[in-house]
Amino acid sequence: QVQLVESGGGLVQPGGSLRLSCAASGMIDFDKVMEWYRQAPGKQREWVALITSDGGTLYGDHVEGRFTIARDNVKNTVYLQMNSLKPEDTAVYYCKTTIRWTEFWGQGTQVTVSS
Numbered sequence: 001q002v003q004l005v006e007s008g009g010g011l012v013q014p015g016g017s018l019r020l021s022c023a024a025s026g027m028i029d030f031d032k033v034m035e036w037y038r039q040a041p042g043k044q045r046e047w048v049a050l051i052t053s054d055g056g057t058l059y060g061d062h063v064e065g066r067f068t069i070a071r072d073n074v075k076n077t078v079y080l081q082m083n084s085l086k087p088e089d090t091a092v093y094y095c096k097t098t099i100r101w102t103e104f105w106g107q108g109t110q111v112t113v114s115s
Contacts, residue, residue: 001026002024002025002026002027002097002099002104003024003025003026003104004022004023004024004095004096004097004104004105004106005022005023005025005106005107006020006021006022006093006094006095006106006107006108006109007020007021007023007109008020008021008109009092009093009109009110009111009112010110010111010112011112011113011114012085012111012112012113013113013114013115014085014086014087014113014114014115015084015085016085016113017081017082017083017084017085018082018085018111019079019080019081019082020036020079020080020082020093020095020109020111021077021078021079022034022036022077022078022079022080022095022106023075023076023077024076024077024078024097025076027076027097027099030053030071030073030076031053031073032053032097032098032099033050033051033052033053033097033098034050034051034069034071034078034095034096034097035047035048035049035050035051035095035096035097036048036049036050036069036078036080036093036094036095036096037093037094037095037096038089038091038092038093038094038111039091039092039094039108040088040090040091043091045094046060046062047060048060048062048063048067048080048093049063049067049069049080050069051069051070051071051078053073055070055071057069062088063082063089066082066083066084066085067080067081067082067083068080068081068083069081078095080093082111085111085113086113087113087114088113089111089113090111090112090113090114091110091111092108092109092110092111093108093109093110093111094106094107094108
């Protein structure tokens with residue numbers, strides 16, 4: 001059974017940084033596109049970034065230039081480095097992968113940006 005476990009969230013002041021991790025287990029191989037999403041209170045879940053199996057990356061306009069997605073294929077882990085955080089980045093952050101048209105989501109990690 002595929003399992004994704006996020007960690008690294010917390011409370012940070014505006015302008016600060018956090019690094020989220022998503023550890024994957026139960027996958028036959030880690031050679032999959034991995035994505036980060038987020039959901040703020042009262043809002044729909046929105047896509048943040050993705051990374052392909054060979055390290056290609058794409059970002060949402062709202063995080064381009066501030067967030068960096070990376071992966072460690074030995075540790076089966078995906079990271080999201082978040083810099084220059086803003087209050088509007090406050091949300092629960094989820095990682096996701098799709099295997100044979102089935103989506104697998106983690107439980108999420110809360111990020112709160114506030115002074």
